Amino acid sequence: MRALNRFNRKAVFHSLKVSLAATAVSLFLCTSCSKAKNSKSISGDSEPAKVESFQKNMPFAFGAAVNINLLKSNTSYRELVIKEYSSLTAENAMKFGALHPAEKTYNWSDADYLVQFASDNNKRVHGHTLIWYKSLPTWVMDFQGDSEAWEQLFKNHIQAVVSRFRGRVVSWDVVNEALEDNGTLRNSIWLQKLGPNYIARAFQYAHEADPNALLFYNDYGHEYSSVKRAAIINLVNGLKNAGVPIHGIGLQMHTRYNQTDANLNAAITDASQTGLKVHISELDIAVNPDNNPSLTFSALLEEQQAEKYFFIVKTFNALPANQKFGITTWNVSDADTWITGHYKRPDWPLPFDKNYKRKACYQAIIDAVK
Numbered sequence: 488m489r490a491l492n493r494f495n496r497k498a499v500f501h502s503l504k505v506s507l508a509a510t511a512v513s514l515f516l517c518t519s520c521s522k523a524k525n526s527k528s529i530s531g532d533s534e535p536a537k538v539e540s541f542q543k544n545m546p547f548a549f550g551a552a553v554n555i556n557l558l559k560s561n562t563s564y565r566e567l568v569i570k571e572y573s574s575l576t577a578e579n580a581m582k583f584g585a586l587h588p589a590e591k592t593y594n595w596s597d598a599d600y601l602v603q604f605a606s607d608n609n610k611r612v613h614g615h616t617l618i619w620y621k622s623l624p625t626w627v628m629d630f631q632g633d634s635e636a637w638e639q640l641f642k643n644h645i646q647a648v649v650s651r652f653r654g655r656v657v658s659w660d661v662v663n664e665a666l667e668d669n670g671t672l673r674n675s676i677w678l679q680k681l682g683p684n685y686i687a688r689a690f691q692y693a694h695e696a697d698p699n700a701l702l703f704y705n706d707y708g709h710e711y712s713s714v715k716r717a718a719i720i721n722l723v724n725g726l727k728n729a730g731v732p733i734h735g736i737g738l739q740m741h742t743r744y745n746q747t748d749a750n751l752n753a754a755i756t757d758a759s760q761t762g763l764k765v766h767i768s769e770l771d772i773a774v775n776p777d778n779n780p781s782l783t784f785s786a787l788l789e790e791q792q793a794e795k796y797f798f799i800v801k802t803f804n805a806l807p808a809n810q811k812f813g814i815t816t817w818n819v820s821d822a823d824t825w826i827t828g829h830y831k832r833p834d835w836p837l838p839f840d841k842n843y844k845r846k847a848c849y850q851a852i853i854d855a856v857k
Contacts, residue, residue, distance in 0.1 A: 538853050542573045546804070546856055548611065548813030550574025552769065554823060555597040558604065563843045567819060575605050576613045576768070576815050578825075582622040587644055590626050595651065602655050613766070613815065614652065616660040616705060617645050618689045620675035628676065637680040642692050649696035658701035658812070660737055660768070661693050662686050666706060670718030686722070687731045694732035701812070705737030705768055709754035710746055716757060723761050735764035735812055740799070741826075743776040744792045751795075755802045764812040767803055771817045771824060771836035772796060772848070778832045788835075793851035796838070800855035819843070 541549040551572045557564045568575070579585055580597035587593055605612045618641070630640060649659065665686055667673050677685045690702050704723050708715035719736070726733045736758045742751070758765045772795050774788045803814060818824055820839035827834055838849040 538850070541571045541852070544853050544856075545573075547811040548574040549852075550576060550611075550613065550813055550815040551819050552576040552578040552615070552815060552817045553601065554578050554818065555580050555600055557823060559600070564819060564823070567839065567843050569608050571819075572610065574611045574613060574813050574815060575601060576615045577601050578615075578818060579622070581614050581648070582616060582619065583627070583644065584622040584624045586648060588624050588626075590630075590640075593647065598652070602652060606655065611658075612652070612656045613768075614648075614656040614659040615768075616663040617648060617693060618661065618677060618685075619663040620665075620673055620677065623676070634680065638688075641677070641681060641685065641689070645689060645692040646696040649693050649700065653697040654699070656697075656700065658703060658735070658766075659693055660705035661689050661702045661733075663705045664707065665704075666715065666718050666722065668708060668712060668715055670714045687726055687729065690726065690731045690733050701734040701764065702732055703735040703737045703764075703766060703768075703812075704733060705739065705766075707739040707741060707769075709738045709758065710740060710742055710750045713753070716754060720757055720761060723763065727761065727763065733763065735766055736761055737766045737768035739769040739817075740767050741769055741771055741773075741817065742795070742799075743773045744788065744795050745776070746795065748798050751799055752802055755799070755806070759806045759810055763810070765803070765806060765810050766812040767799065767814040769817040770799070770814055771826065772799075773826055773834050773836045775832055775834045778830060780832060782833055784833075784835045789847045792835075793847040796848040797851040797855045800852050804856050 538544055549572060551568065551574075553568055553575055554564075555577065558568065559565075577598060580601060585594065586598060602612055604610075627640070630637070632640070645661075649656075665673055665675070665678075672678055672683055681688070686704075693700065693702055704719070704726070706715075706719050709719060710716075723733065723736050738754055738758055740754070755765065755767075772792050774784065774792050775782045800814065803811065816837055818837060820841060820843050821835045821837050822841035822843075824834065824836050826832075826836055835846075838846055838852060840846050
C-alpha cells in the first residue's frame, strides 16, 4: 500500500485495488482446489451455475431422511425436499414406537402422509426401520409372554407394517444396529426373547409380506472400526449364504470431517464385496466432533467438509452400477440435524445451511460424479 499511496490519481488507485482483489480471489480458489476442486462456499451467496438439483444431476438416487412435521409446516423445507431429492426415508415416523404405540393400536398417519407425498412428487420411499433395539413402546418392553407369544408379536409387527406399504415402499431397513461395537450381537430385548436367529426370521417375515421389496441390514461404525465392520460383513454374508432374502447393506455413515479417506474407502468397498446393494443410509459429516461449544463454521472447516463429502460420493459412485442403491443424508439442513440436539453442541453437518441455502459441500457432491 505504501507504493500505491505515491499515486494521487484516484482512478489508478481504484483500478489497482480491483486487480489485487481479483488476484487474491484467484489464488485462494486455486489453493483450495483439491479433491473438491470446484466446490466453493455459497452459503448466503449465489447458487452454483448449471446445477439444477441433486434429483436432476446425480446418476443414482440421492435422498434425505425427512421430518414429517417440518414437511407439513415449513414451506422452505417442503419445497427443498421436492426440488432436490429423489428418495425419502422417514426420520422417525416408521419406527416401532411411532407406528405401533399400543399392542392393538397402529398410528399410520405420518407414515401414510410421507408415502402419499412421495407418490405425489415421484419419489421413492425407503422404510426405516422394522426391528431396532431403540424406539420401542412401553407395551413391548413390559410384554409378558412365552417365546411363542414373543414370536407372534415380532412377526405381526413386521408383516402389518410391510403389508400396509406393499408396492409403495420399495425397500426396508429390516434390522437396525443388531451388533455391539465389539462385533458381538447386541443384548437387545429381541435377542433375549427370540435368540440369535431373530435377524434371519425378520427378513423372512418381511419378504413374505412383500416379495418385491428390497431388504437391508443397516448399521453404523463401518468407517471407524475394523472390528465392527468385519462383524457386519460376516453377519450379512452369513445371511446371504444361508439363503435369507437380504438384498442390501446400509452404511449409516454418521461421520466427521477428519475421518481418514482410507477408513471411508474400506467401509464402502468392503460393503460392496458382499455383492449386495450398498446404501449410504444416514450420511452427515460433523465438523465439531470435539463438542466445542464456541466453535464457528469457518471457511476452512467448510472446505474440509466439502472435500470429505466429495471423497465419499466419488468412492460410492465407483461401485458397480447395480450395487449403487443410493445415498441418503440424515435430514436436510443444518437447522434440522439431530446432532445439535443430541450432543448439545453447535454443528453444521449437512449440504444446506440453516436458511436452506447450498453450502460448499453441495457443489462437492455434484462434482464427485462428474
